[in-house]
Amino acid sequence: MKYFKKTFLWIIILAGLAGYFYLDVETTKKKEAEKEEATRLLPFKPSEVLELELKKGDGVIVVQRWEDGWRIEKPIKVKADGKSVEKALSYITQSRNDADYVMDENPTRERLAEFGLANPQLEVTLRIGKTLTPYTLIFGERAPTQGVAFAILKGSPKVYRVLADARAEADQSLYYFRDKTIFRTEPNMVDKVEIVKDNKKVRCELPMEEEGKWEIISPLKARADMIKIIEIVAKFKNSEIKEFIDEEPKDLKAYGLFPVKTKLSIWLSGDESPTETIFIGERDKKKRGYLAKLEKKDNVFLIEEDMVDLLPDDAEDLRERSVLFFEEGKVNKIEVKYPDREMVIIKTPPPDIEWKTLKPREEIFDVNIIKEFFNRIKEFKVKEFISEGHEGLKTYGLDSPTIKLLIWEEGNKSPHELNIGNISSKGDGIYAWTGEQDTIVLLDNKIKGVIKDSF
Incomplete structure (x- = not known):
């Protein structure tokens, strides 16, 4: 009992000390905050400012x-x-x-001249409260060292040392303070994109039932390169206007903006008409940019060259060039058919997951070979799209392919199919038919060796 009383007493003492130190720390913080507030040249915080007025010579910028x-x-x-x-x-x-x-504290005319305040050309006025009470800082020159500048508060004779960055911000141009946003729509909220470049139009859509699988709708129907589409939309969302050229253009022809030959339109999911459209005109070689304007605004501005360079020249440039689209973890069967033999490999269900062949004979198959095959086959990209559908299969040796590859995924009724045909007459690739896009394509002829080496 005596031990318990001692322990309880120490707990009370420690709690008291903790409370004392807490109050002491809080009191110190409060005093420091009060001291900081008392030493402010401008007795308010940025959040209280309702208007900012910048005067530089005869120029005035007012922001509210x-x-x-x-x-x-x-x-x-x-x-x-x-x-x-x-x-x-x-x-x-x-x-x-x-x-x-x-x-x-009370400078002479000569001293003001030393600080660059005898005939100042730069001042900033901040207005706060319902009555928009003004506080004006008049800036002189920057000091040669220490990253400071000189200023006076209107109504007081004192010359203050202020941050050079404060003077630099007050000396910014209209361009600096203008909103330079081009597109405002987030890329992941877009489900339609239309690109016109030199009068060649490509339209892509993201079907609701096919999450993340963009499709080219016109001028042909094909799978689109999702990464390219997102990259284009993100570029116009994240880039800024390079320069404002003309606020009220009288003649859009002068900027190459009528008739419109190049434009980009995007649709926010659910919108029937384009949410945002940018028209792109002539290239300004000297300024290294393209003249452009938004459909819903009048002004003409300049955008970076790489934004326009990112737009595809035609539908072929926007097509998905992956050969096969499968999820490695879902694959449970691989079939490889040659003219004289066939191999069938399956993945056994849990708990004892392993790969084994059913043909030509039943035996365990090395899982590392499967993994390496998946990695290598995904590296191949379409070099050229030859023709759509089954037309011309015989021309390219695809009516009786030298290799037929079928990759099955769990739950799918049909496999991912790739048929390998003849080597091109130029020797720059091998023809193949991909079931993913129902298209005859030209691939790197190394793909044949990858399949044969694995199976």
């Missing part, structure tokens, strides 16, 4: 906070880049007013 984000009100009315505005506010409001930051 609205419910849906920041908007530029002067010199033009357009959406602002919220991240750029918030970055500028963050640096500008970090300025301090304690003794360490005051360079001169």
Whole structure:
């Protein structure tokens, strides 16, 4: 009982000490926060700013906070880049007013000239509260070292040392503060894409029942390269306008934007008409970009060359070039048929999973050979699409293929089929028919050796 009382007493003492240290830490944090607030040159936080006005010489930029984000009100009315505005506010409001930051309490005209404040050309006004109370910082020159600049707060004679980054943000151009977004739709929300390049149109769709399997709908029906499609949409979503060229163009012909020869349209899942469309005009060699405009906006702007280079020249460029599409873990049977022999390999069901041959004789088959085969066969890509369907099978030695490969997946009623035919007359590949796309294609002739070496 005496031992229990001692233990309980120590628990109370330790709890008291913990509480004391907690209160002490919290009090210290509070005092530090209060001290930091007291030394702010501008007595508010970035989140309290409702308007930002930048004056550089005769130029004026006014940015206002609205419910849906920041908007530029002067010199033009357009959406602002919220991240750029918030970055500028963050640096500008970090300025301090304690003794360490005051360079001169009451400078003479000569001293102001030394700081670049005798005839300043750069100032920023932040407005807060319902009455839009203004606070104006007037910037002088940057100091030669230490990453600082000089400024005065309008209404006070003191010269302060501020971050050079604060001055740099106040000195930014209209382009910096403008929203430079091209497409706003997230790539994973798109289910239709239409590309027109030099008047050649390709339309692709993502069927609801075939998750992730994009299809070319026109000018031919074929499986599309999903990665390329996502890459294109993501490029136009993540890239920015390079330069704003003309806010109210009078003649789109001058920019190669009428008639439209190249454009990209995307559909948000569920939309009947295009959600976003960009028209692409002439290439500006000097500026290394293409002139463009959004269908739903008037202004003409410049985009990077690599964005247009990414667009396929025709449907062939957008076709999926993988030879076979199977999930390795689901494969439970492989058949390989030659003119004079046949091999059938199956995967036994759990719990004792193993591969074994049924033909030409029943025996255990090395699982490592299966794994290596899967890895090697997936590396092959279509070199050229020859013809669609079964037409011309005899021409390419595919009416009686030298190898017929069938890969079965659990639950599928039909296999993934690949038939190997003749070597091309040029010797640059071997003809094959792929059941995946019901197409005659040209492949690297090494594929024949990979199959024969494995089975």
